Amino acid sequence: MSNTLFVTVPLIYGAIVGNHGLVVRWTYTVPAGKRAECRYLYGGLTEPTAIAATTAAVVIRLNAANILTLYSLNRVDYKGQMYGNTFDLVAGDTIDGLTVNGAAVNAFFEAVAILRLYS
Numbered sequence: 001m002s003n004t005l006f007v008t009v010p011l012i013y014g015a016i017v018g019n020h021g022l023v024v025r026w027t028y029t030v031p032a033g034k035r036a037e038c039r040y041l042y043g044g045l046t047e048p049t050a051i052a053a054t055t056a057a058v059v060i061r062l063n064a065a066n067i068l069t070l071y072s073l074n075r076v077d078y079k080g081q082m083y084g085n086t087f088d089l090v091a092g093d094t095i096d097g098l099t100v101n102g103a104a105v106n107a108f109f110e111a112v113a114i115l116r117l118y119s
Helices: none
Strands: 005-015 020-029 035-047 056-062 063-070 077-083 087-090 094-102 105-117
Touching: 005 035, 005 094, 020 077, 020 105, 035 056, 056 105, 063 077, 094 105
Parallel strands: none
Antiparallel strands: 005 105, 020 094, 035 077, 035 087, 035 105, 056 063, 056 094
16 A cells, blocks of 8 residues: 555535525546545535525435435524545445525535545
């Protein structure tokens, strides 16, 4: 492993957005012949005005399966969730960061994944 080259792949989205359906904010597919270690996952949601519970969300998926979902809680608040365990991805695996806001007010969304790519 001493001669292994690691490349950091940051996948970051943060913005204040209003009403929208489920939108993919970033996506990454591990290239052929490579592997990746997910070092960090984070979802954040700030409600400057209370948004009905589960109306807004940040979602991070691995191969179309939700691995982190953070919902609105119907109160003016900031909430964040970090996935604390590292895990490996193999060639062809896809990780996506998504947001949805069914409310008529703006909210601040964050979806972050930090990968370490190697051969």
